[in-house]
Amino acid sequence: MALMLITKTDFRLPRDGGALRTSEVVRVLSSAGHSVSAFVAKPSSHQGTSSRVAGFALIMANLKVLRRVLGCASLTVAKWYSPSMIKSIVAARPTQKWNGTIIEYSQLAIYRDIVPGPVLIDMHNIESELMRNYQKSASGWLRRMAALWESRRLARLESSMVNFASAITFVSQRDLDVFRILAKSKLDRNEVQLAVAPNGVAEEGFRWTGTRQPNVVFVAHLGWQPNIDAATWLVEKVWAQVVAAVPHARLQLVGRSPHPSVLRLTSDTVQVFADVESVIPFTGSAAVATAPLLASGGTRLKIMEAMSCGTPVVSTSLGALGLESKAGHGLVIADDPGDFAKALVDMLTSSPSEDTVRSAVLDMKWDSTLTSLVDTANEKLGV
Structure with a gap:
């Protein structure tokens, strides 16, 4: 199965927990026989693209992503708008065919309109909850107000994911339970598979x-x-x-x-x-x-x-x-x-x-913890 994977930063030499998880997701999927094409929003080096990218297709792809960015109205989402990654995706589409897409991190759901479906979203955090927690501990009213705004905008984005995702994976049962409450009304109207794929250790x-x-x-x-x-x-x-x-x-x-x-x-x-x-x-x-x-x-x-x-x-x-x-x-x-x-x-x-x-x-070794993610990808993307 050929899969597109969208992620934030270069994971080949992981320098943080998110990049490490992405690296292991790619490794485990590849070990299971899948071909994974990764596209990075902020690569550590130049992300090669074809010099011949149709102007209209590129403009439309950027407009689709920008529409999602503006609709979300979140600064922590807007920072991951990447024209270079959009160009790479548009350049690759005519020559590569994918069975589906894995999106790492909820903030990158803004790319959903330009990636091949079906889509699996791998949630590294419930970002809206993280911002709620930060809002409680932040020093200064300005930071607290900004965090409260971000929390509400991220919660809106996260709950909307059940409208288009075929599956969503979480790093703990607790995160899955929090998400159920967050998106309850939409979950009642949409069929999306929720699964736990915990973080692991090397x-x-x-x-x-x-x-x-x-x-x-x-x-x-x-x-x-x-x-x-x-x-x-x-x-x-x-x-x-x-x-x-x-x-x-x-x-x-x-x-x-x-x-x-x-x-x-x-x-x-x-x-x-x-x-x-x-x-x-x-x-x-x-x-x-x-x-x-x-x-x-x-x-x-x-x-x-x-x-x-x-x-x-x-x-x-x-x-x-x-x-x-x-x-x-x-x-x-x-x-x-x-x-x-x-x-x-x-x-x-x-x-x-x-x-x-x-x-x-x-x-909690990675090969064990990510088994459910591979199984979910096989079931929901291999169609």
Whole structure:
């Protein structure tokens, strides 16, 4: 089966959780015998297109996408309008035939009118819920109002997907249940298959054998506002309590494109590591990993990745969304800064065994977690 896949960024060398999931989706589909043609909204290098693209066809394709962008009226959707990707799709259509399309991320549903159907949407998050959570934790009335607007516009876009999608996959049962409530009235009128295809872990973490250090690590895209807020909360509300109990402890903030406000968190006990080649050496050598999210959605790949290394995790409730069943098996959930600090101190002084932590995610390798996505694609796109 030949499939078109639409995604946000280059996934060949994944630098974040979304790109990693997309990379695994492509790998698993290819292993199942499907031919996947990927089109990227913001490629890391030039996305080649034919020099001869019919002007009228290209104009009409852009107008169709822009109509969806304007109708959604969301800034977080508009940022993914990509004339270069539209040109690539239009150039490829006369020479390639696809059985259907997989759209990664709900924001890219704006391309639905120019891709071949039927369509499967792979939801990385319930984006409207993420914005609702951010609206509650954001500092400043302007950010809160913007987040509230975005949440409402994204909810409208997400609920509309049942009008055209043949199937939608979710990273957790919780996300699927939230979506059922969000789109209930439209689900009653449309036949769309909903399935859970959880995030997973790669083999690399399970093979880690490094030495543990008295480090606490937070791995994330450090230029994304919810992660900036999380790092700030961790340093300003939690970290002093940890150092008071364990003076030799060190906090490592690891990730791509750190915002200046994150860089300013550096101190004698707090280090920032930007754009590292691999986060596994940091996660694998830490005594404990963290997910101190105050706004979140989907499931945190970094939690599962840390646990595959045998590293226990302390997370807020929002950071651990969809992974609540792992609590008590290498994952501690705490929302109060004092409770969060105490959990970190406990892990620094007496952590569970690596085997205990790893066993909690042994059933979450990508080949297993994405089986339902492949099955859904076979059923709904292979027509």
